[in-house]
Amino acid sequence: MIQCNQLLVGLPGTGKTTFLAALYHVVESADIEDSLVLEKLDFDTEYLNTIREQWLKCETIERTTGSKKQVGRMVLRVPDSSFRAEVVIPDLLGETFDRQFEERRWTKDFSNLVASCNGLIVFIHPDKVVPVRSIMEANYVLGPGADDGSDVTAPQWNLKDAATQIKMVDILQFILNEIPEGRLLPIAIVISAWDRVLDVMRALGEPSPSEWLGKYLPLLNQFLVSNFERLNYEIFGISAQGGDYEKDSKKLQGEASRRVLVVTKTGNNRNDISSPIRWIMSIVGSQTS
Amino acid sequence: MKEKSSEEKTTLLNSVQEIVNAPHYISTPELEEIQELFSGEDLRTADVAGIMSGSPTRMIVLAGAADAGKTTLLVTIMHLFHKGGIGDYIFAGSRTLPAFERRAFDSYITSGRSVPTTQHTVSSLDDIKFLHLAVRKKTLDEPTINLLFTDISGENFRQARDSAEECKKLWVLHRADYFALLLDGGRIAEPTQRQHTKIDGITLLRRCIETNMLGKSSYIDILFSKMDILESSSERTRALSFIEEIKSEITERFVSSLGRLRFITIAARPTEKRELGEAYGFNDFLPTWIEESPFIRPIMSSLQPVLPQNARMFARFGSIV
Numbered sequence: 001m002i003q004c005n006q007l008l009v010g011l012p013g014t015g016k017t018t019f020l021a022a023l024y025h026v027v028e029s030a031d032i033e034d035s036l037v038l039e040k041l042d043f044d045t046e047y048l049n050t051i052r053e054q055w056l057k058c059e060t061i062e063r064t065t066g067s068k069k070q071v072g073r074m075v076l077r078v079p080d081s082s083f084r085a086e087v088v089i090p091d092l093l094g095e096t097f098d099r100q101f102e103e104r105r106w107t108k109d110f111s112n113l114v115a116s117c118n119g120l121i122v123f124i125h126p127d128k129v130v131p132v133r134s135i136m137e138a139n140y141v142l143g144p145g146a147d148d149g150s151d152v153t154a155p156q157w158n159l160k161d162a163a164t165q166i167k168m169v170d171i172l173q174f175i176l177n178e179i180p181e182g183r184l185l186p187i188a189i190v191i192s193a194w195d196r197v198l199d200v201m202r203a204l205g206e207p208s209p210s211e212w213l214g215k216y217l218p219l220l221n222q223f224l225v226s227n228f229e230r231l232n233y234e235i236f237g238i239s240a241q242g243g244d245y246e247k248d249s250k251k252l253q254g255e256a257s258r259r260v261l262v263v264t265k266t267g268n269n270r271n272d273i274s275s276p277i278r279w280i281m282s283i284v285g286s287q288t289s
Numbered sequence: 290m291k292e293k294s295s296e297e298k299t300t301l302l303n304s305v306q307e308i309v310n311a312p313h314y315i316s317t318p319e320l321e322e323i324q325e326l327f328s329g330e331d332l333r334t335a336d337v338a339g340i341m342s343g344s345p346t347r348m349i350v351l352a353g354a355a356d357a358g359k360t361t362l363l364v365t366i367m368h369l370f371h372k373g374g375i376g377d378y379i380f381a382g383s384r385t386l387p388a389f390e391r392r393a394f395d396s397y398i399t400s401g402r403s404v405p406t407t408q409h410t411v412s413s414l415d416d417i418k419f420l421h422l423a424v425r426k427k428t429l430d431e432p433t434i435n436l437l438f439t440d441i442s443g444e445n446f447r448q449a450r451d452s453a454e455e456c457k458k459l460w461v462l463h464r465a466d467y468f469a470l471l472l473d474g475g476r477i478a479e480p481t482q483r484q485h486t487k488i489d490g491i492t493l494l495r496r497c498i499e500t501n502m503l504g505k506s507s508y509i510d511i512l513f514s515k516m517d518i519l520e521s522s523s524e525r526t527r528a529l530s531f532i533e534e535i536k537s538e539i540t541e542r543f544v545s546s547l548g549r550l551r552f553i554t555i556a557a558r559p560t561e562k563r564e565l566g567e568a569y570g571f572n573d574f575l576p577t578w579i580e581e582s583p584f585i586r587p588i589m590s591s592l593q594p595v596l597p598q599n600a601r602m603f604a605r606f607g608s609i610v
Binding site: 100104105106107108109111132133134135136137139155157159161162163165166169170173174177214218219222223225226227228 | 321322323324325326327328329368370371372373374379380381382383384386387390391394396397398399400401402404405423424425429433558560567
């Protein structure tokens, strides 16, 4: 059995906990053919059961902030195979990463998590993306007269207002700095709430998560492409909820595992939310064999 | 004071243990060991030496009077990468993303402005600072190249123009792959500013050459900036002709003293003649800043400059190409 520690990375509200809840349900229930299966249940699953219950009820998952570490720890097995991995996934608040970016420091505890992690699952929520908003480009769109020189009281520059792609690149740079040279870090990029952008991307004729990343977070996309000696990445579009809990309530009433939508970089649709974990396991497995 | 019972001690210890075990997002800074990460702000000489020892590096000195557009040029280069790359090149990283963001703030909608501006640079020749950008060819068949840009104020260049002693503090010129001198096209379009703009640039160039800060191993780009203002000016024809005069005079006086001399017209973010488009003219110099260096020409072997004391740190890191 291989050890496969995976770190969920993402700014606040990007879907990390919902992913973990749906993942636990899918691997424990074995509802989805060919999904990873939970082989052993000999760890404390209080936290996982709590968030799973909320997910099953189509409730917005509330993060608890108790004193216990909120860690998903599972022994997962590839179906019809003896390939198993102990997967440890600490569920960290998005504010953790915001603070690291703004304060330019992290705890020794977090540093140890990074040092021991075998792969990252990086979450981006399309509704939470803060773009780079250039005055010049806005004026070009608005046309003559837009740049009339009438400035409102200028707010002070604050690093916390930086665009999402700046934050994510810097956070990945922090993490890669801790990874020894020569070790290839697998990074699964998860575009969460994929159901919310699917129609728009289809209308654009660009239905894959890769195209979404290149279009909306080009700096991050370039960073991932150019650092191929340091990292190995794969992009997934995932809707762990399967839709909007209010608008799509009827559609979401069926078998819980089936409401999950997973789209791979090539645009193939699946229900297997364990795909990113499995992809990282396969990379780690090939590195250790 | 009454000593605590063993039960109380155990309870206390458990409480402490619980806090220690708590997720790190719970604010317990007094119990947490903190590790500082790279600041993201301007790099100092020691930081730069570390970067240069790792990958091929190009150092670019942006020179010119205050308001000539040095910082705007830097911010625009970064903005092009925000949007998807420049020509054949893509973004590969930066140790100074927050420093770029701070400089770019007044060109963002969040600044509350309706016209993009750039804050004046405040700097000291005794403590030259740098911004870092790593780029790579899209084909990924070549190594990452580090670009290090100086952000030295126009006031510092005025001091260097006026004093040999101050000019010699520009030790980075010895290591610079490019010396880009920006001459403000908007001022060239103003009849009363025209002559001064020319003399200011030529005198700085002469000072740098006569103090041996620039020489046969130096690549010089003269960038006529803010060409959108010049192109839309009623003085356009005279201003363009004046630019030709500047080119002729600089070529005649200095080309034999320099490794390479080019003249390029640019407009980083045109507000007047918008059809020029963002980063007008950048393709004429940026790819060569990445691809070419005087330090990879064979001629360099016989023209190694004598480095001043401040530059010795760079000299220790021989990995230039």
